[in-house]
Amino acid sequence: MHDFQRKQIDVICLHTKKNRIIPLRIRLEDEDGIEQTYNVKSYKDVTPHNGYTLPNGVKVTSGHWTFECKILVFDTLRLVKLFYDPRDNAWTIAK
Numbered sequence: 001m002h003d004f005q006r007k008q009i010d011v012i013c014l015h016t017k018k019n020r021i022i023p024l025r026i027r028l029e030d031e032d033g034i035e036q037t038y039n040v041k042s043y044k045d046v047t048p049h050n051g052y053t054l055p056n057g058v059k060v061t062s063g064h065w066t067f068e069c070k071i072l073v074f075d076t077l078r079l080v081k082l083f084y085d086p087r088d089n090a091w092t093i094a095k
Contacts, residue, residue, distance in 0.1 A: 009093050011025070011082065025039050026080075028093060038072065041070045041071060048062075068081055
């Protein structure tokens with residue numbers, strides 16, 4: 001069980017011709033309920049793209065993408081973890 005919660009957010013991203021996803025900008029509510037927009041200063045794709053192989057030889061992958069991104073919040077770089085689920089076309093952030 002995970003010790004964090006996920007919250008749906010808006011993300012502007014780039015889908016490249018090499019089948020990669022690059023998160024560019026995120027929008028989420030602050031503690032006062034006001035939507036704030038943040039540019040992604042840097043990102044790292046930490047998705048386990050290779051998956052794994054079951055004992056019967058079947059290859060398994062989740063299809064989900066995971067990113068560690070740095071955003072600038074009040075002149076401080078913050079690390080956030082973003083998740084993209086292509087089945088639902090939904091982005092979430094770990095809280």
